[in-house]
Amino acid sequence: MKITIIGTGYVGLVTGACLAELGNDVLCLDLDANKVAILNNGGIPIHEPGLDVIVASNRANGRLKFTTDIEQSVAHGDIQFIAVGTPPDEDGSADLQYVLAAAKNIGKYMHGFKVVIDKSTVPVGTAEKVSKTIASELQQRKLDTASFSVISNPEFLKEGAAVEDFMRPDRIVIGSDNDALGLKAKAVMKQLYAPFNRNRERTYWMDVRSAEFTKYAANAMLATRISFMNELANLADRVGVDIEAVRHGIGSDPRIGHSFLYAGCGYGGSCFPKDVQALERTAREYDQDLLILRAVESVNDHQKQVLGKKVVARFGADLTGLHFALWGLAFKPNTDDMRAASSRVLLQELVSRGATIAVHDPVAMDEARRVLALDFAATPDQLAQIHYVKHPMDALDNADALLIVTEWKAYRSPEFSQLKAKLKNPIIFDGRNLFDPIDMADAGIEYHGIGRSVLTQVE
């Protein structure tokens, strides 16, 4: 099938590459000429396991192409995926300017029947806005407005496992209209996703608004589980309970399940924070206050400060002259994405209190340099308190403590005797509960996890 992907970011590039891998003829459009040049020169603008291989092979066989040419991209695909960003607006609502700009371009250049698919995460009612935008362009061109149908097909992939998630989805949610054009588009979607449904039906068909809402409901539910566990972990620290034992204890109930119950130093990334906010905003538009989601957000804001608070409780409010090692900058492992990463909040806290920090991340160092330069643009002296090291063990030299923010595999089994010898004080603040407090006590390391102070009882 001939497919155009509008927006070649995390979602667009993965969608385009995976659909090309399945035999489709895919053209990816992006307005960012630099991104398109990188892709056309055989590079990949993001770190995503397995993506480089399928992008390279499908570029080579001619099924995956990249362009900045809008007219060419609209002409190419009978299916037009919109996969542009929907960042938070000032009031927390999803900013639809990129989605509607993409829709406008489709209406401006299209000929013949097009299935337009909203893959971006968009609030309820967006498909109608996309439809109106395209129709208005067609009217201006005096063309038939009954020549397209807008489908909602939200994406559920996780960064760091994006290719795997796309290729083996738990579910495919498709919202379509039930009029003649909607049914025609539905038939196209059936054909497009047939390879994913070979062994079992994974597609859930529904109306467009419900599909749009399902995406927010899924992210809000996952964020809620995390904030719930983080709040319990903070209580566990006070009452002398091990949150990891509790996680196993409750997760074994199939009604609860084991996934997304890990307490830590807060959730980040481009989606949970913005999608929770956007759903709250939708509710307010309909005169409803989503009390649970407000709490989810504020627990998470607090949780991103938890490691900094533990450091202050241990070393005092003035950290001048103290030096720390920080392992993990990305918002989660297997990505270089720094959007809303907890490391950024922690670094602000530590350097503003006078500390110096040696930081390491297996892949996010370049992105961290870029993002932190913006975070500290007004305080270049503070930026200079952050040093980048190539090897995690090098960060430890003369550090007063090690802080862990991202649970990269490379950090899971350090040589503890070497780690202890390098640190000035054998202290670990572990924002992802990588280690067992008993092992740490045996190794003579003072250990501060999240909700694990039953054995260490710091304060």
Ligand SMILES: NC(=O)C1=CN([C@@H]2O[C@H](COP(=O)(O)OP(=O)(O)OC[C@H]3O[C@@H](n4cnc5c(N)ncnc54)[C@H](O)[C@@H]3O)[C@@H](O)[C@H]2O)C=CC1
């Ligand atoms: N990143 C993720 O893991 C997931 C993201 N989503 C949703 O997918 C959407 C896209 O997210 P990401 O891929 O992370 O965004 P991104 O920021 O990585 O990529 C968006 C791309 O769209 C391009 N763009 C913007 N306007 C354009 C236009 N009019 N024409 C062509 N290209 C245009 C930008 O230059 C950028 O390269 C968002 O709504 C997000 O919430 C959904 C599931 C997972």
Ligand SMILES: O=C(O)[C@H]1O[C@H](OP(=O)(O)OP(=O)(O)OC[C@H]2O[C@@H](n3ccc(=O)[nH]c3=O)[C@H](O)[C@@H]2O)[C@H](O)[C@@H](O)[C@@H]1O
């Ligand atoms: O809409 C999106 O963009 C995507 O958002 C999340 O995916 P992602 O943000 O890539 O990463 P997650 O693995 O969900 O992790 C998000 C954050 O939650 C944190 N987390 C996750 C799980 C957990 O148990 N505890 C926890 O603190 C992670 O450290 C990370 O900071 C969802 O998992 C995807 O299904 C969704 O498609």
